[in-house]
Amino acid sequence: MIDYFKNVWTWFYTILLGMRITLKHLFAKKVTIQYPNERYPIPPIARNRLHLDPERCNGCMQCARICPVQCITVETIKVVPIDPEKPTMFDGSPRKIWVPRYDIDFAKCCFCGLCTTVCPTDAIKHTIDFEYSSYTREGLIYHFSNMTPEKIEEKKKLLAEWTIKEKALKAEKAKQDSNVSSNEVN
Ligand code: SF4
Ligand code: SF4
Secondary structure, eight states, X not given: OHHHHHHHHHHHHHHHHHHHHHHHHHSSOOOOOOTXXXXXXXXXXXXXXXXXXXXXXXXXXHHXXXXXXXXXXXXXXXXXTTOTTOOBOTTSSBOOEEEEEEEEETTTOOOOOHHHHHOTTOOEEEOSOOOXXXXXXXXXEEEOOOOOHHHHHHHHHHHHHHHHHHHHXXXXXXXXXXXXXXXXXX
């Protein structure tokens, strides 16, 4: 009989003990929030999704070279002297390279920040955006170039045209130089 009451008391005491801990946490300061209705403030120096400003990018490819996981793909087209557009950079200096493709695969990016460190024009920067999940892997590949397919085609044609012209000019110059040297010998 005594054992019976002892067991009842132990059962009751255990419940009280458990409820004491529950009650303590019920009135304690909350450390969790109701995401996504509430959000913690993100520090401005947080290394989340990257953003490229195409106007500042000069196509130097330093970011792609230093990226430890090769998640940056950059394609470039040389700006040729016959380009009537005479493109300029954000600071007014002449643009030497077009950037028809600048892709970042955020499924591979490890947010090390090396690309932002080496960029000479501050074109690539981390943002505080961490909410960019996607149902597909392709959805995590961001295309930053602002060139249209028509413009890319036009610039490729200009480059091909200029390459032929440049070759002809070089051949002409070499011919003139050899004529000069043969005249000097005679
Ligand atoms: S943060 Fe690091 S891993 Fe991500 S793109 Fe830049 S260099 Fe590559
Ligand atoms: S983002 Fe910066 S480092 Fe990368 S290609 Fe553009 S200018 Fe060069």
